[in-house]
Amino acid sequence: KNQVEQSPQSLIILEGKNCTLQCNYTVxxxxxxxxxxxxxxxxxxxxxxxxxxxxxxxxxxxxATLDADTKQSSLHITASQLSDSASYICVVSARGSYIPTFxxxxxxxxxx
Amino acid sequence: DGGITQSPKYLFRKEGQNVTxxxxxxxxxxxxxxxxxxxGQGLRLIxxxxxxxxxxxxxxxxxxxxxxxxxxxxxxxxxxxQKNPTAFYLCASSDLGLAxxxxxxxxxxxxxxxxx
Numbered sequence: 101k102n103q104v105e106q107s108p109q110s111l112i113i114l115e116g117k118n119c120t121l122q123c124n125y126t127v128x129x130x131x132x133x134x135x136x137x138x139x140x141x142x143x144x145x146x147x148x149x150x151x152x153x154x155x156x157x158x159x160x161x162x163x164a165t166l167d168a169d170t171k172q173s174s175l176h177i178t179a180s181q182l183s184d185s186a187s188y189i190c191v192v193s194a195r196g197s198y199i200p201t202f203x204x205x206x207x208x209x210x211x212x
Numbered sequence: 213d214g215g216i217t218q219s220p221k222y223l224f225r226k227e228g229q230n231v232t233x234x235x236x237x238x239x240x241x242x243x244x245x246x247x248x249x250x251x252g253q254g255l256r257l258i259x260x261x262x263x264x265x266x267x268x269x270x271x272x273x274x275x276x277x278x279x280x281x282x283x284x285x286x287x288x289x290x291x292x293x294q295k296n297p298t299a300f301y302l303c304a305s306s307d308l309g310l311a312x313x314x315x316x317x318x319x320x321x322x323x324x325x326x327x328x
């Protein structure tokens with residue numbers, strides 16, 4: 101069964117600090133992996149998308165990495181801001197399927 | 213201004229009532245999806261549709277119904293048969309390229325349903 105596991109479940113950091121969120125998946129055959137940001141009470145918004153051949157992609161202060169061999173991805177947030185407080189969801193799609201597999205998300209709180 | 217809209221933002225239902233959540237998109241996407249989100253859980257698929265007048269059950273379809281009479285619209289009805297409907301409901305849409313390809317899902321703002 102396709103699964104996406106994220107860690108940690110929640111994280112609290114001080115404003116200005118960096119942090120890294122983890123995503124492990126067993127989706128096969130792999131097509132692409134996306135990271136979404138979901139603010140409280142809002143719909144998820146895409147941050148990055150990576151295919152098998154891409155091992156890193158940046159979007160401003162967000163940098164996602166992908167290791168397709170170990171089936172792991174990470175999302176690194178640099179110089180965190182209060183507005184980074186949100187849930188970050190890892191989503192993996194398999195080739196041949198229109199239905200992606202969602203992780204449960206990591207809840208990030210940035211304190212001033 | 214392209215995007216996905218959901219209405220209402222908040223909805224209150226009495227036990228035994230059916231309620232319908234609206235989802236409209238002007239992105240010209242073929243596929244539309246309904247997800248349910250509960251605290252601490254990932255998004256769970258209720259129904260999805262890849263073409264007008266056709267839709268498929270997701271993982272938790274019991275107690276829900278949908279229709280797809282227009283490409284732009286995919287309303288979700290929460291029936292009285294759904295025993296625990298209080299949740300945050302998200303609608304999404306995507307292109308239908310090659311399955312599993314860059315068919316990114318775009319999400320609406322969500323509807324929070326509360327059963328009184």
